[in-house]
Amino acid sequence: MISRKVGRRRFVAGTAVASAAFVAAPFVRGANAAGKLSVGFWDHWVPGANKATEALVKEWGEKNKVEVSMDFITSQGNKLLLTTAAESQAKSGHDVLAFSTWLPARYSEQLVPMNDVMEPLIKENGAVNGTVEYLGKLNGKWLAVPATSGSQIKGPCSRIDLLKKHAGIDIQAMYPVGGAPKADAWNLDNFLKAAEACQKGGNPFGIGLGTTSDSVDTAGALFHAFGAQLVNAKGDIVVKNDQVRQVLDYYKKLMQFLPADVPSWDDASNNKFLVSGQGSLIMNPPSAWAVAKRDAPQVAEQLWTHGFPVGPKGRYAPFLPYFWGIWNFSKNQAAAKSLITFLSQPSSAEKMTNASQGYDLPSFEKLTTFKVWAEESPPKGTLYHYPNPHNHQTLSIAAAPAPHKIAEQIYTQAIQTQMVVRYAKGEAMDKTLDWAAKELEGFTRN
Known part of the structure; x- marks a missing residue:
């Protein structure tokens, strides 16, 4: 201190x-x-x-x-x-x-x-x-x-060159400096296709599924994109719903194209993965880019921060x-x-x-258009869309809208990422939902 x-x-x-x-x-x-x-x-x-x-x-x-x-x-x-x-x-x-x-x-x-x-x-x-x-x-x-x-948004930070090479995506054209996003096609289906293409190309997405904040925040945004609530605003346990089933099925597909060790990742893992040159995309504030600018400038000059893909219930970005x-x-x-x-x-x-x-x-609202985001480099404008200047996405946090005392426990115990990993590793859907319901019942009693 x-x-x-x-x-x-x-x-x-x-x-x-x-x-x-x-x-x-x-x-x-x-x-x-x-x-x-x-x-x-x-x-x-x-x-x-x-x-x-x-x-x-x-x-x-x-x-x-x-x-x-x-x-x-x-x-x-x-x-x-x-x-x-x-x-x-x-x-x-x-x-x-x-x-x-x-x-x-x-x-x-x-x-x-x-x-x-x-x-x-x-x-x-x-x-x-x-x-x-x-x-x-x-x-x-x-x-x-x-x-x-x-305070930070943990949105996607992508490699410009690798998304073009492996997935045919021009992320700079989709999220241009000084202009509104042109990202109608940037949806979860195409996100999954891009993850598969980058994995086959040898540069997978680096999305953690551990129990620390970066992993939980990403899971929260995906759950929101499907409208998948575990506990509603009244404090009722509603985990056994179709939206939760849908997001677990989606995540199971996505995990096939992520590094095998993502369930053990902590908050430093995705940063290291990107800065090392291995990854095509991570979910992070500009700290990973700042480290790359210092330690791996050839990586930093290819990084672009942008918005999250849209899901059935909207486009969400983790905000802490x-x-x-x-x-x-x-x-x-x-x-x-x-x-x-x-x-x-x-x-x-x-x-x-x-x-x-x-x-x-x-x-x-009025403090999201400072010049720094349009002028920071390399490459110039890499952070323009970081502060969400065009209200392109809803800023969210995992476990909302549950009452705070319950939501904090869902968040700190990483219930969402644990559900994803359990189901993706072969546990039956109903068993995963039963496990989550029991955990949530404990939170509501406390």
């Missing part, structure tokens, strides 16, 4: 952030406002990306005369998750903390309501996508604010937002809200996105 301290001066109540008149004035005020603030950020994968966040916090701290201490906490080894749990139990720690995906709902009773921050931000920056609302809002109360840093939340035991909630609002301004979001080489993805 790396600590940075900025703005070593005491807080002066009522000071507004200069970049936007409304940013700090409604929040940073009052006799009880303290002169210190402690923030725990997610430690970024992309080298140098943390520096933009440091600079922004330093700017805010100096203008508002607040002494801010920053910790960048890695998610490797579940350190950020463990930090969150420890602070929740101790009722002591950071004023502001980064919360991944399901955690705002998990800690909803200990988080400060953020409606007074989110409502002006939505008015200024546009609506957030449905997945952010599902994860970050409960019973009309915003639990946290979607963070720019760390991070959030910034404030503990209700924070002693400086006003200043914390001010800082989060400042970090959510368009200029701040763009600086963080630029520093991450386009990896970071703001959740607000």
Whole structure:
């Protein structure tokens, strides 16, 4: 954990952030406002990306005369998750903390309501996508604010040359820079044909079916594309339905054309597979491309990030937002809200996105057209379609729309990928569905 301290001066109540008149004035005020603030950020994968966040916090701290201490906490080894749990139990720690995906709902009773921050931000920056609302809002109360840093779409990243060579697909023509997708024919049937062609050509798709996030997220998008729910929004177990049967049958066909060891893949496996030059397509944010640019430039110059194939019930892409939340035991909630609002301004979001080489993805509608995505290279424009600028696909998360406490367990226990592997390896459909139903019954009781 790396600590940075900025703005070593005491807080002066009522000071507004200069970049936007409304940013700090409604929040940073009052006799009880303290002169210190402690923030725990997610430690970024992309080298140098943390520096933009440091600079922004330093700017805010100096203008508002607040002494801010920053910790960048890695998610490797579940350190950020463990930090969150420890602070929740101790009722002591950071004023502001980064919360991944399901955690705002998990800690909803200990988080400060953020409606007074989110409502002006939505008015200024546009609506957030449905997945952010599902994860970050409960019973009309915003639990946290979607963070720019760390939020990501895990869409397809393909080899331009290999898709042309093996499958006859010009992915750049299908997803042109500066224009809307021309992807009506990019459906699950043609996706399966392309996977078969690339496998026969010696460069298969690298789609994991393990129990970690990358595999679960991809499975979630495919389940959504078939309209396949395990548990509905009311909490009813509905796993034994035709849509689930259809997606399992589809996945069984797809697995024939994937590397044999994909059930054991973790979140690093698909990245390594692509960067090594073996793979034609993976599902990932631009981190794999960024690594290839550094370590295998001949691979990077052939990579193109684009949309997911459309299924019977629509075109979905996995979206994993991070959030910034404030503990209700924070002693400086006003200043914390001010800082989060400042970090959510368009200029701040763009600086963080630029520093991450386009990896970071703001959740607000008006913040998905920054120049970085059209200009990043090689090849130029490779990330243009990454932020979904034309609303080409629905951003989703696996296990939705189940109630959070059930959905989080479906997600963390990788029920969907386990179902796929069990069935693809020869287990009878009914036995797979019975196994899933029993697991889900346990989740609903808990």
